[in-house]
Amino acid sequence: MYMTTNWRAQGRPATLRPWxxxxxxxxxxxxLSLSARAQFETSQWYFGNxxxxxxxxxxxxxxxxxxxxSAEGCSSRADSLGNLLLYTNGxxxxxxxxxxxxxxxSLRGNTSTTQYLVVAQPGRRGLYYxxxxxxxxxxxxxxxxxxxxxxxxxxxxxxQREVPLHPTSSERVAAVxxxxxxxxxILGHERATDVFFAYLLTAQGLGASPxxxxxxxxxxxxQVIGQLKASPDGxxxxxxxxxxxxxxxxxxxxxxxxxxxxxxxxxxxxxxxPPARMAxxxxxxxxxxxxxxxxxxxxxxxxxxDVTAANVAASALPVPSSAGPDQQGGTPSALQxxxxxxxxxxxxxxxxxxxxxxxxxPDRRGAACAYLPLGVELAGRRSVLGLPSFVQRDxxxxxxxxxxxxxxxxxxxxxxxxxDSVRWHFGDPGAASRNGATGLAATHTxxxxxxxxxxxxxxxxxxxxxxxxxxxxxxxxxxxxLGPDTTLCAGQALLLTAPPAAAYRWQDxxxxxxxxxxxxxxxxxxxxxxxxxxxxxxxxxxxxxxxPPAHLGPDTVLCxxxxxxxxxxxxxxxxxRYRWSDGSAGPTLTVQATGxxxxxxxxxxxxxxxxxxxxxxxxxLALHLGPDTVVCQNPGQPFVLSxxxxxxxYRWQDxxxxxxFTPTTSGTYRVTVSVAGCSATDSxxxxxxxxxxxxxxxxxxTPNHDGLNDRLEITGLGxxxxxxxxxxxxxxxxxxxxxxxxxxTAPGLANGxxxxxxxxxxxxxxxxxxxxxxx
Numbered sequence: 091m092y093m094t095t096n097w098r099a100q101g102r103p104a105t106l107r108p109w110x111x112x113x114x115x116x117x118x119x120x121x122l123s124l125s126a127r128a129q130f131e132t133s134q135w136y137f138g139n140x141x142x143x144x145x146x147x148x149x150x151x152x153x154x155x156x157x158x159x160s161a162e163g164c165s166s167r168a169d170s171l172g173n174l175l176l177y178t179n180g181x182x183x184x185x186x187x188x189x190x191x192x193x194x195x196s197l198r199g200n201t202s203t204t205q206y207l208v209v210a211q212p213g214r215r216g217l218y219y220x221x222x223x224x225x226x227x228x229x230x231x232x233x234x235x236x237x238x239x240x241x242x243x244x245x246x247x248x249x250q251r252e253v254p255l256h257p258t259s260s261e262r263v264a265a266v267x268x269x270x271x272x273x274x275x276i277l278g279h280e281r282a283t284d285v286f287f288a289y290l291l292t293a294q295g296l297g298a299s300p301x302x303x304x305x306x307x308x309x310x311x312x313q314v315i316g317q318l319k320a321s322p323d324g325x326x327x328x329x330x331x332x333x334x335x336x337x338x339x340x341x342x343x344x345x346x347x348x349x350x351x352x353x354x355x356x357x358x359x360x361x362x363x364p365p366a367r368m369a370x371x372x373x374x375x376x377x378x379x380x381x382x383x384x385x386x387x388x389x390x391x392x393x394x395x396d397v398t399a400a401n402v403a404a405s406a407l408p409v410p411s412s413a414g415p416d417q418q419g420g421t422p423s424a425l426q427x428x429x430x431x432x433x434x435x436x437x438x439x440x441x442x443x444x445x446x447x448x449x450x451x452p453d454r455r456g457a458a459c460a461y462l463p464l465g466v467e468l469a470g471r472r473s474v475l476g477l478p479s480f481v482q483r484d485x486x487x488x489x490x491x492x493x494x495x496x497x498x499x500x501x502x503x504x505x506x507x508x509x510d511s512v513r514w515h516f517g518d519p520g521a522a523s524r525n526g527a528t529g530l531a532a533t534h535t536x537x538x539x540x541x542x543x544x545x546x547x548x549x550x551x552x553x554x555x556x557x558x559x560x561x562x563x564x565x566x567x568x569x570x571x572l573g574p575d576t577t578l579c580a581g582q583a584l585l586l587t588a589p590p591a592a593a594y595r596w597q598d599x600x601x602x603x604x605x606x607x608x609x610x611x612x613x614x615x616x617x618x619x620x621x622x623x624x625x626x627x628x629x630x631x632x633x634x635x636x637x638p639p640a641h642l643g644p645d646t647v648l649c650x651x652x653x654x655x656x657x658x659x660x661x662x663x664x665x666x667r668y669r670w671s672d673g674s675a676g677p678t679l680t681v682q683a684t685g686x687x688x689x690x691x692x693x694x695x696x697x698x699x700x701x702x703x704x705x706x707x708x709x710x711l712a713l714h715l716g717p718d719t720v721v722c723q724n725p726g727q728p729f730v731l732s733x734x735x736x737x738x739x740y741r742w743q744d745x746x747x748x749x750x751f752t753p754t755t756s757g758t759y760r761v762t763v764s765v766a767g768c769s770a771t772d773s774x775x776x777x778x779x780x781x782x783x784x785x786x787x788x789x790x791x792t793p794n795h796d797g798l799n800d801r802l803e804i805t806g807l808g809x810x811x812x813x814x815x816x817x818x819x820x821x822x823x824x825x826x827x828x829x830x831x832x833x834x835t836a837p838g839l840a841n842g843x844x845x846x847x848x849x850x851x852x853x854x855x856x857x858x859x860x861x862x863x864x865x
Contacts, residue, residue, distance in 0.1 A: 130172035130559055131210075132429050132480045136184075137164045138436070141446075141471035145429045146172040148490075148561055152469035157188050162424070162476035163199070163206040163261070167218060170559070175239055176246055177478075180206040180222055183237065185245040193248030197235065200225040204261035204315050204332075204371075204424075207479045208237075212272045213293030216240045222252070223259045223278055226314040232256035232263075232278050232287075234296065255296060256280075256287050262318035262329065265291075265481045269353035271553015274481070279329065281314055288355035301355035307331070307346060307362075316371050317424060320482045321379040323506045324352045326397060328382055330370035344370045345384050347397060363395055364403050371475070372425035374433050376452040377487065379506040381459075383409070383433060383452065385422040387475075392422050392435070392449075392461065409449070412460045422447060422463070426477040431487050434466065436473045446473045486558055488546050494623035495539050495567040501546070502531040509548035509556075517542040536564040565621035572615065575630040579697035583608045584631060591617035597628075607631050634695035637666050642689055645704035647737050649768020654705060655680045658689055665694040671702075681705055706736070708770060713763050716864065718775040722786050722805045728752050730798050731759060731774065739764045753778060787846060787859055793835040794865045802834040802861065810850050817845045836863045 133145040134153070137160060142153025158164060158179050166177035174186045180199025183191040199206065203225045211217040216239040224230050232255045241247035256278060264277045274291040284307050287300040316330025329346045345363040350356075363384070372385035375397075382395040396405035420437040428434050435447030445467055450460035486507055491500040503512060514527045516534040527534070536542065541563050548556040572586055584607045588594050595616045596605050607613050614628035641659045648654060657678040658668070670679045671688045681687055688702035713733060721729040732750045733740070742751045743760040753759055753776045760773035779786060785806035793800045804812075807830070814830040815823050819842065825834055830848075841863050848857040 130170055130429075131168050132484045133172040134166055134168045134174045134177075135478045136166050136177040137477050138468075138473040139471060141468045141473055143428075143434075143466070143468075146561065147563070148430060150428070150430070150434075150466055152467055152471070154469050154471060155188060157184055158182075160201040160476055161474045162201065163203040163479070164476055165206045165208040165220070165478050165480070167208045167210075170557075176208065176218070176237065178206060178208065178220060180220075183220065183235075183246075183248060185242075187245065189245070191237070191246050191248060192242050193251060194237075194246075197222070198230050198233070198252050200228065204476065205263050205317060205479045207263045207265060207481075209265050209274055209276075209291065209481055211236075211291060211293065211295075212274060219276075219291065219296075220248075221263045221265070221276055223261050223263045224281070226261060226281075232259035234276075255289060256300065258283075259287075260314040262316065263479065264318045264320050264327070266320045266324040266327075266350060266352055267481070267483050267553075268355075269351075269552065271550050271556075275352065275355050277318065277320075277327070279318065286357050288357075290355065303355075303357040305346065305348060305357065305360040307360065317373045317479075319373045319375060320350065321375040321397075321506075322377060322482050322486060322504065323379055323508055324482065325350055326375070326379065327357060328373040328375065328384075330373045330384060332369055332371045344368045345373065347382065347395075347402060361402055364406055365393075368393070371423050372435070374425035374427050374452075375482070376433070377427065377431045378453045378504045381452060381455070383425055383449065385425055385435065387421045387423050387438060390421050392425075394456065394459065396455065407456050409459060409461050410457050411463050412450075412457065420463075423475040424477040426479070427452075427482070427485050429485055429487055431489060434477060435461075435463070436475055436477050437463065438473070438475045444468050444470055444472060483556065486548075486556065488544075488558055488560065490544075490560065490562055493562055493565055493621065495536060495564055497567070497623070498533045498535055499562065499564070500531065500533050501544065503546060503548065503558075505530060507548060507556075508550060510551055511549045513547045513549075515545040515547075517544055539564050539566045565619065565623050567623050568617045568619045568625040570615065570617045570625045570627045572613070572627045572629045575632070577632040577634060579695070580633045580636050581608075582633075586613060586615065586629075588615045588617050592620045593618040609633075634697045635693070636697045636699055637691045637693035638662060638699075640689045640691040640699050640701045642687070642701045642703040645706070645736075647706045647708060647735065647765045649765070650707050651682070652707075652768070653680055653682050656687060656689065656703065658691060658701075662691075663693065667692045683707065708735070708765055708768060713761075713770040713772045715759070715761065715772045715774040716792075717790065717862065718777075720777040720779065720789050721799070722788060722803075723778045724803070724805075727798075727803075729776065729778070731761070731776075732798075733761055733763060733772075735763055735765055737765050785848070785855075785857060787848065787857065788861065789859070790862045790864060791836065792864050793837075800835055801832060802836075803832050804830065804848065807832075810852060813849045813851060815847045817847075819843060819845075821845075839863060841865055 135143045136156040136158045139159055140156050142156045143150040144153050160179035164179045167175045177184050179201050181197050183194030185191045199222050207221045209219050218237040220235040222233045233252045234255055235248050236250035237246050238249045239246040258281045259278045260281050262279055266275045276289045276291055279286050284304045286303045289300050290297045316332030318329045320327055327348045327350045331344050347361045348357045349359040368386045369388040370384050371387050374383050380398050382397050384393045392409040394407045394409050395402055399405040422435045423438040424436040426434050433449040433452045437446050445464040447463045448465035452459050488501050488503045514532045516525050518525050541561055544560050546558045568591055586605045586607055588603050594601050597614045610631055610633045612630050616624055616626040618624045638661050642656055655678050668675050669690045684707045686702055686704050690698050690700040692698035715731055730750050730752050734749045740747050740749055741762045756777045758773055758775045762769055762771045787804050791799055791802050811829040813828050816825040818824050843860055843862050845860050
């Protein structure tokens, strides 16, 4: 019967022992180093429509030099230093020069087969196997081809082509290291049966007799697509039982999770995972092996399962996108763990296919895994359905936290890899004896900026060591210097400026590049570079007291000839120094001219205060009522005499004390203004004829926009059309109109005397005269 019990982990706890305690076992492991894996062997990917990624720097960089096209299955291989060896779509094998490899043309594969896989033959340097499962509607069976990279001057040659291995298969293939740490299990599933097959690949080649396991699930003929993946520790297997039918009937199995025994090659404890209608295609385990991801192209969804949960089926969660609404991508298809510990997602529709998806932190549950549907740029190339397949152990990696000069950089390996001891080499020759460490986790501080090759050697029970390598680019620590501690006078400000950086944080929590410091105390700033490196600097600000205020009093107006002695009002200290606007240094300053005067007082601490005063002296011309004036009486707009001086007191001929006076009859008007003990008097003769029964032209206008006498207002014109022409002193007309409307304000003309000619053409009347413009 089909087993429905929940999957349970079978791994044992790791027991860490120092590497130097291994004696002869260490020497034997070094001799068997041909079996060791390294991340760089999986560092160059070619897939889709001539797309590619290069992981050698630790961050995927788009490749555009590939010739491969594959709608689905593909695989690639590099050497332990990351140099490309070959890549294939199952039909053609290309060498490192992107040329068709000798013997690598016209293979019986199909670019619509879900998976192909290239593996290194254990114990045989330079020999690789291309594993080719059958396409859903073909009868080629499961096959392999052997590639010898020692041929053709290191460009490789296919020395065995399309060797039959198993008579029938679905489109899936996976490889899991044997428990001995050297050999490989080659895994597949028969088409339309419930049989898994496992062949052992050793230094002598592929075994003739497979290990067969039944999972009690016979997929329908349309359920032959979808990926087959092993967990990083090789003890779990996940298979997408994808359907070509987008309307897959309810209850049809779609994802299967099984236990795998790397010692015997047998599978057990199969569990089907919901949702039952899901048309699964891509499957992948998280680096720590605790989480399983499954893609459903038809619903454009990715699901996440906790395979350590008591009820794995109940742990299913849809993975939400962490991107904005304009970055949602196309259809998630193949899933593939990268050498950087992230899971990459093929996007198979026309929307967003020049990018591909990425799950940033796949060890984290739910939305915290941070899925970005368009998170990886492909430089104009397109992903389709598939991504390269690899042996999961070749994707083992260690995490790196931090990459900043002078700061701790942390390295860690998952416990799920089962290493019982680990030796680290930090690639830092300047560190001398501190250039290595042991344990699953380690830390190191790099004193210099640069690229370093870190190596982790994992010692596994009963097998040869596994060597993982990774480059780390150590970024410079930002340079920040706020300057020396500073002392300012009270009330002064110091502008603190941080150097250009990506982010800032001051002691008060502000985040600008500058800070205005005014109070005494400690000030610090932490700057963060674009690479995430931080540095901090601080300074102490002290303040000195100010001298007593140098208060000179309010602005003042004086009579001509009056002397004024200026001095600072308020207390003064014995050590106070004075400096006046004329450069003198005494405690007083005597002035007798109009101007602005200032005094700066300075104490022994060098702090000073300044005050100023405006002194104005009256002159005979400071009071002027204007020339004698003839103005028509106009109750609606009376003629007003005005004079105003700061601080002045006024007395008109009738005893009134306002600053203005309105004459009501013709006569002489006089005003006396007293300011600061001095006075001045002026008078003006004003004629106010009654102009209502005759034409009257005033002899002055004052167009200064104060609303008083701004326009030339001629009385007695009535309704007739009077023509007006105004001439300057040289007889040149400056204004003319055939019908004057009381609106002339002398625009643009200088003050002075002008002459007018006023005519009523209908009756032949003409008036001539002069008027004064005075603003």
